[in-house]
Amino acid sequence: MENPLVAALVAVAVLALVLTRQLRERPVAGRGFTLPLVLSALGFLTLVQAHPPVTALGVGLAAVELAVVAGFGVLRGRSVQLFVKDGVPYQRGSARTVALWVLTVGVRIGLGVLAAALGAGALTEATLLLSLGISLAVQALVVQQRVAGWARIDG
Structure with a gap:
């Protein structure tokens, strides 16, 4: 995925899918890491294939x-509503989760604009899918830890 436009379109499609999925009530499952790992791997591959100029500023x-x-992932993970239904932990994103996604995207765009203005845009463009994967992985980890905390309290 050497074309930054293709990576951006993939990221937008994935983000739409993620938001739709996060706003639905669903069980907290251990599989919450599949998409973040795939996105992170694709992001790393994109970064390697793009061969962006690497400068200290860009890094x-x-x-x-x-x-x-990653910080926004923590905040979103804390914003997810958790509840038990039929003895199974469930999750559902809240309005706060959506607002934090908007902030995540806005800050990511802002950092990209700043990087481009400073001459390091190619490197930050190449990290788009990687940053999305990391943010989702951190969010999933926080949700998993919150649910695990329930087990420690009950056990």
């Missing part, structure tokens, strides 16, 4: 971006 901005989207 720094990419690191900041990944840290920021």
